Amino acid sequence: MDKIVVDRERCGGLGVCESLAGAYFETDDEGELVLLRDEVEPHDRDAVEEAVASCPTEALRVHRV
Amino acid sequence: MSTVDRVTGAAPFVVVGSSLAGLRAVEAARQVGYSGEIVLIGTEHHLPYDRPPLSKKLLEKGSSDGRVTPPHFRDAGYVQDGLQVTVRSGVPAVALDTDGRCVILADGSAVRYGCLVIATGARPRQPFDSAGQLSGVHDFRVHEDSQAVRAGLERGARVAIIGAGLIGSEVASSARTWDAEVTLVEAQEVPLVRALGATVGSAVADLHEENGVRLLLGACVASLEGVGAVEAIRLDVGTRIASDLVVTAIGVDPETDWLRGSGLQLDNGIVCDANLWTGVPGVFAAGDVVSWPNGQFGRQRLETWTSAAEQGAVAAKNALDPATARAYTTTPYFWSDWYGNRLQFVGSPVADEVQWIEGGVGQGRRAVALYRRADRCVGAFALNAPGETMKLRALVGRGTSWPEAIVFAESRARSYLARQ
Numbered sequence: 001m002d003k004i005v006v007d008r009e010r011c012g013g014l015g016v017c018e019s020l021a022g023a024y025f026e027t028d029d030e031g032e033l034v035l036l037r038d039e040v041e042p043h044d045r046d047a048v049e050e051a052v053a054s055c056p057t058e059a060l061r062v063h064r065v
Numbered sequence: 066m067s068t069v070d071r072v073t074g075a076a077p078f079v080v081v082g083s084s085l086a087g088l089r090a091v092e093a094a095r096q097v098g099y100s101g102e103i104v105l106i107g108t109e110h111h112l113p114y115d116r117p118p119l120s121k122k123l124l125e126k127g128s129s130d131g132r133v134t135p136p137h138f139r140d141a142g143y144v145q146d147g148l149q150v151t152v153r154s155g156v157p158a159v160a161l162d163t164d165g166r167c168v169i170l171a172d173g174s175a176v177r178y179g180c181l182v183i184a185t186g187a188r189p190r191q192p193f194d195s196a197g198q199l200s201g202v203h204d205f206r207v208h209e210d211s212q213a214v215r216a217g218l219e220r221g222a223r224v225a226i227i228g229a230g231l232i233g234s235e236v237a238s239s240a241r242t243w244d245a246e247v248t249l250v251e252a253q254e255v256p257l258v259r260a261l262g263a264t265v266g267s268a269v270a271d272l273h274e275e276n277g278v279r280l281l282l283g284a285c286v287a288s289l290e291g292v293g294a295v296e297a298i299r300l301d302v303g304t305r306i307a308s309d310l311v312v313t314a315i316g317v318d319p320e321t322d323w324l325r326g327s328g329l330q331l332d333n334g335i336v337c338d339a340n341l342w343t344g345v346p347g348v349f350a351a352g353d354v355v356s357w358p359n360g361q362f363g364r365q366r367l368e369t370w371t372s373a374a375e376q377g378a379v380a381a382k383n384a385l386d387p388a389t390a391r392a393y394t395t396t397p398y399f400w401s402d403w404y405g406n407r408l409q410f411v412g413s414p415v416a417d418e419v420q421w422i423e424g425g426v427g428q429g430r431r432a433v434a435l436y437r438r439a440d441r442c443v444g445a446f447a448l449n450a451p452g453e454t455m456k457l458r459a460l461v462g463r464g465t466s467w468p469e470a471i472v473f474a475e476s477r478a479r480s481y482l483a484r485q
Contacts, residue, residue, distance in 0.1 A: 013451050015458075027454070
């Protein structure tokens with residue numbers, strides 16, 4: 001199972017992840033990233049990995065647990 | 066040998082340009098399983114680093130004092146050791162030989178390529194012929210520029226910024242964290258028209274004066290004054306503005322001079338097809354340097370972080386596996402941070418009408434505006450409304466009709482108020 005981890009210190013609330021995988025990531029009114037769910041479904045893996053790789057502040061990781 | 070390895074034959078996969086797009090190109094090459102040699106050629110004496118912080122965090126007081134290395138991507142050593150990339154930094158490419166399939170470098174050496182991604186970016190326009198003759202006058206593109214401007218701010222310099230675009234505005238914002246006396250000089254009557262349109266460009270300009278910056282619009286700089294070091298700028302109407310630090314930020318031009326005579330089509334960048342292909346066998350382009358047909362938005366050359374990153378990856382994949390090449394389309398997105406306000410824009414600012422949905426522009430205030438062209442919503446602006454931006458980006462990307470977009474944005478605005 002792959003789990004998404006957010007580094008809150010680095011996250012800039014820019015929303016690129018939300019654009020690429022909106023079922024997992026949402027930016028709130030204050031620019032805080034909300035993880036809608038943190039366990040990655042197998043069929044979403046590509047989208048989530050793209051979101052992780054595309055983060056402008058390198059704040060996202062996927063951990064295999 | 067895998068499919069992607071066969072494409073380059075015995076010659077390496079070469080990327081010219083070692084910033085964001087170039088980095089993403091070499092990363093993507095490894096991601097799709099290319100195991101051959103990769104050469105990354107760059108003008109700067111650094112491994113790839115991130116540019117947005119140069120005018121923002123790294124320039125602000127108290128955030129990063131004494132920092133001397135640029136904000137590298139990922140970990141040190143990642144490019145050379147992790148990705149197994151041969152880095153040729155500090156040596157600009159000066160010519161491209163598409164018949165001989167090689168890139169000629171400034172030191173006279175030739176680098177053969179099996180396939181090539183060009184990501185040479187853009188370079189700042191120069192407003193003065195004589196700028197280099199006075200100290201204290203800086204462009205703003207590379208890490209050294211940021212460091213030099215920061216050093217001036219540390220000394221308590223009075224700052225004149227020429228150009229009230231995104232970079233000039235961010236430099237003004239960061240300079241105010243040092244309590245610097247800042248004058249922002251813009252040749253147009255309304256700033257940021259190309260990026261945000263006149264309605265929003267005019268509204269956000271007020272943020273400068275609210276934050277103690279003197280903003281001069283429709284003002285042309287005639288000359289720089291000083292002996293050895295800059296002492297003032299002189300406007301064409303005669304006004305003298307004393308300044309010991311001058312930052313020029315009047316836009317950039319695509320870095321294509323080195324490609325003259327190469328056979329590549331150049332017209333405000335390297336002219337490519339939808340797949341970022343130049344039309345020359347094995348040669349693709351990405352980042353600020355590429356002009357390509359972007360779906361509903363038509364032919365564009367973007368200067369945004371997200372498009373540079375994505376184009377780098379797409380160009381590399383298309384170069385290495387042309388049989389599965391795909392078009393790159395994006396709903397453009399950029400952000401800018403001024404005085405603690407976040408500005409975000411998605412889509413196109415070329416509009417028949419701009420409508421404010423909520424709030425009003427002002428320090429710390431929240432505002433959203435939609436842009437209409439014909440019967441569709443083609444763009445959206447958000448000030449301090451980060452929760453709206455990506456929903457509006459998706460809406461614009463879908464080609465949503467104007468009435469439907471208004472209903473959506475107004476409904477979101479009501480939900481926001483209900484949450485307060």
